[in-house]
Amino acid sequence: MSPWVLAGLVGAALVGLGLYGLILHPHPLRKLLAFNLIGSGVFLVFGIVARRGAAAGFSFDPIPQAMVITGIVVAFAASALAVALILRLHAESGRVTLDPEAWTKPDDGAAKS
Amino acid sequence: MSVLPFLDVALALLIVGLAVWTIAARVLFASVVGYVAYGLLLALVWVRLYAPDVALTEAAVGSGVTGVLLITAGKRLGAARAGEAGPAPGLAQKLFAGALALLVAGALAAVILILPDPAPSLAPQAAAAADGPGAGLGNPITAVLISYRSFDTMLEKVVLILAVLGVWSVGADKAWGAAPAPLGQRNPYGASVFLAQMLAPVGAVIGVHIFWVGADAPGGAFQGGALLAAMWMIAMMARITEPPRIDARRLRLALVAGPAVFLIAGLAGPLMAGSFFAFPHAFAKPIILFIEAFMLLSIAVALPALVAGPPSGRSE
Numbered sequence: 001m002s003p004w005v006l007a008g009l010v011g012a013a014l015v016g017l018g019l020y021g022l023i024l025h026p027h028p029l030r031k032l033l034a035f036n037l038i039g040s041g042v043f044l045v046f047g048i049v050a051r052r053g054a055a056a057g058f059s060f061d062p063i064p065q066a067m068v069i070t071g072i073v074v075a076f077a078a079s080a081l082a083v084a085l086i087l088r089l090h091a092e093s094g095r096v097t098l099d100p101e102a103w104t105k106p107d108d109g110a111a112k113s
Numbered sequence: 114m115s116v117l118p119f120l121d122v123a124l125a126l127l128i129v130g131l132a133v134w135t136i137a138a139r140v141l142f143a144s145v146v147g148y149v150a151y152g153l154l155l156a157l158v159w160v161r162l163y164a165p166d167v168a169l170t171e172a173a174v175g176s177g178v179t180g181v182l183l184i185t186a187g188k189r190l191g192a193a194r195a196g197e198a199g200p201a202p203g204l205a206q207k208l209f210a211g212a213l214a215l216l217v218a219g220a221l222a223a224v225i226l227i228l229p230d231p232a233p234s235l236a237p238q239a240a241a242a243a244d245g246p247g248a249g250l251g252n253p254i255t256a257v258l259i260s261y262r263s264f265d266t267m268l269e270k271v272v273l274i275l276a277v278l279g280v281w282s283v284g285a286d287k288a289w290g291a292a293p294a295p296l297g298q299r300n301p302y303g304a305s306v307f308l309a310q311m312l313a314p315v316g317a318v319i320g321v322h323i324f325w326v327g328a329d330a331p332g333g334a335f336q337g338g339a340l341l342a343a344m345w346m347i348a349m350m351a352r353i354t355e356p357p358r359i360d361a362r363r364l365r366l367a368l369v370a371g372p373a374v375f376l377i378a379g380l381a382g383p384l385m386a387g388s389f390f391a392f393p394h395a396f397a398k399p400i401i402l403f404i405e406a407f408m409l410l411s412i413a414v415a416l417p418a419l420v421a422g423p424p425s426g427r428s429e
Contacts, residue, residue: 003121003161008225010125010158014132016218021136023210026199029141029186033148037132040155040175043167045225051162053234060163062239062253066262069170069254069335070269073412076174076182077276080419083186084280087422090190091285099199 008048014041028086028098032079039075043068121161128154145183152176165331166254169323173339174416181346182420185296189422251329258333259401263379263390270372270408273415277368281359284423290360293421297350309351316344324409328398334371334405338412345417356421364414371411375404 014037021034046064053061090096097103131151138144152175159168202210239253239261258266281289297305317340324337348354357364378400379390386393392400 003117005225006121006125007158007162009222010128012218012221012225013129015221016214017129017132017136019217020210020214023213024202024207025136026201027141029183029190030144033135033144033183036148036175036179037135040152040171043171044155044158045221047159047162047164047167048225049228049232050164052228052232053236054163055234055236058236058240058253061234061236062257063235063261065164065167066254066257067265068164068167069258070265072167072170072175073335074269074272076179076416077273077419079179080182080422081276081279081283083182084283084422087186087189088283096190097199102199 004048004051007044007051011041011044011048014038014044017041026097026099028089028096029083031098032082032086036075036079039071043071046071124154124157124161128158141187142184145180145187148183149176149180152179166252166333166336169331169336170339173336173343177343178339178346178416178420181343185420185422189294252327252331252333254331255327255333255401255405258335259404260390260392260397263375266408267372267375267379267390270375270411273411273419274368274372277415277418280419281423284425288424290358291424292358293356293418293423294425295349295352295355296346296421297352299352301351306351306353309347309353313344313348313353316340316347320344320413321409324405325402327405328402334408334412338409339416341409341413342416345413346420349417349421356417359418359424364418367410367414368418369411371404371408374407378404 018034018037018039018041021037022031025031025034046068050061050064050068051059053064055061086096095102128151131147131154134147135144135151138147153172156168156172156176159165159171239257320337320340322337323332323340324334325332327333327337345354349356378392382389382391385391
């Protein structure tokens with residue numbers, strides 16, 4: 001098996017693992033981590049497309065690679081925004097749950113500002 | 114020759130194992146540490162895919178800065194127990210999510226195994242970009258980022274600024290204009306102060322070097338800027354310096370410098386070379402280095418601003 005096929009299969013596995021964690025973890029920061037796993041899996045799949053597109057004297061296709069670099073930075077920016085929202089949620093309500101039922105319950109330390 | 118396939122398989126197993134750990138770990142901190150190690154190993158895979166530029170970015174931004182962001186967030190949340198976030202998922206939910214994840218991963222793997230042959234490629238256009246309007250650039254990635262897809266790269270810097278604005282806006286109204294909360298604890302460990310004092314100057318020099326060689330070798334404004342940002346954050350964690358007030362004029366100018374200079378150079382393109390974001394052949398390399406220098410500055414300022422978070426209004 002050539003290295004790029006292996007890397008592509010790892011990418012597919014990462015997407016699956018990330019999706020599983022994103023659905024099941026109740027904690028928003030853990031969801032964010034899982035989402036980043038999905039992201040790096042997608043980047044890896046993109047990377048093997050770049051590797052297979054070797055032409056014109058390059059051993060890779062530079063355009064998908066440049067897009068992955070852009071993607072990594074944008075993914076970080078989105079993660080930072082998500083972290084800021086989670087922290088504000090916690091600062092406002094003292095809770096970090098995303099469970100809609102927990103928010104509609106009247107008792108149990110209702111939100112105060 | 115004979116060892117490399119085994120190394121590849123071992124690396125793949127380690128990465129998938131660490132990803133499982135990131136998902137399965139009980140404690141947030143352990144999960145984040147697993148994620149950082151995972152990002153560093155992933156950088157090695159990028160090297161194997163002949164993508165050293167991506168490897169540098171993944172190691173610096175995807176693994177390092179994201180790790181700092183999540184560890185800082187975990188500390189600020191305090192010891193929020195897993196149970197507080199909501200009820201643990203039931204067995205049916207686990208089975209369903211597992212089946213869905215398997216389906217998606219399986220479909221993706223199948224697509225990878227039946228990718229078209231020969232593969233489509235834009236490499237000739239990239240070669241033209243490295244040789245044409247962005248003349249004299251030995252690193253085709255930099256040529257693509259600054260010349261072939263220059264508009265995307267400029268807009269990506271705008272995305273970074275928008276993200277910083279978003280993070281700042283999440284803060285409380287009365288804290289607007291103040292500095293974000295300090296990154297480190299009140300009395301930092303001697304070891305972390307020593308590390309910052311020793312590492313930050315060296316790291317800053319390496320960051321500028323990576324930027325400077327980026328025109329011809331792996332590296333560039335992204336990777337160099339991320340390294341400079343990391344050094345600033347190490348200094349902030351050791352409390353050698355504090356996050357700046359968000360209404361500081363110098364901070365804001367540094368944030369917008371990269372895209373602004375890029376946009377001005379792009380708008381000057383029609384006058385100098387006949388089209389938007391085109392650079393005259395003879396001066397392309399100095400112009401690109403000039404633009405990248407300001408992008409380096411913007412990235413080095415934006416990443417720590419994103420990690421430091423919204424203004425807190427608290428002062429010590």
